[in-house]
Amino acid sequence: MKVLDLYERASRVPVLGKGAFSLAVALRAPYFLTIAPSLVELEPNRAVVRIRKWWGVHNHLGTVHAIAVANGLEMAMGVLAEATIPTHLRWIPKGMELEYLALSDSTLLATADTDPADWERPGEVRVAVRATREDGTVVVQGTIRLHTSEKKRAETVSASPVAG
Structure with a gap:
């Protein structure tokens, strides 16, 4: 089942659905657990992840650490890619700028966006990302570049009798 289908099913469960889905995504890539993420929105070409400001993500200034913000942006990019990519393609991160x-001194929304045309053929997909404070200030912005390629066809293995 596709990620988007699972998210839509989970979203129908009041209160716990999105939380359970967010936990499942974080368990697939356990470093996401460190930011206590909550997936707020998911649709093709767009994802939004909430990064809660708590002591586990603080830096020496008491703000959300830069790498915690980057993890939230990467999670948003990853679920966007899974919800958007055509079934004949696969993706892998290629770079992040x-x-x-500004200081990340509140809970943040990490947003990832792409254009539908970006996914039409194999090659590079540039995912626009940004993290926004509760007051609307953009604290981090940039691009995560993905490499997309055709999935390899499953090779058929023929069983041959073993001579004894």
């Missing part, structure tokens, strides 16, 4: 613009 981020600008840190």
Whole structure:
């Protein structure tokens, strides 16, 4: 079952559905657990992840650590990619360029966006990402680059009798 289908099913369960889905995603890539993420929105070409400001993600200033923000942006990019990519393609991260613009002194929304045309053929997909404070200030913005390629066809293995 596709990620988007699972998210839509989970979203129908009041209160716990999105939380259970967010936990399942974080368990697939356990480093996401460190940011206590909550998937707020998921649709083709868009994902939004909430990064709660708590002591486990603080830096020496008491703000959300830059790498915690990057993890939230990467999670948003990953679920967007899974919800968007055509079934004949696969993806892998290729690079990340981020600008840190302001202090992350509140809970954040990590947003990832793409254009539908980006997914039409194999090659590079540039995912626009940004993290926004509760007051609307963009604290981090940038791009995560993905490499997409055709999935390999499953090779058929023929069983041959073993001579004894």
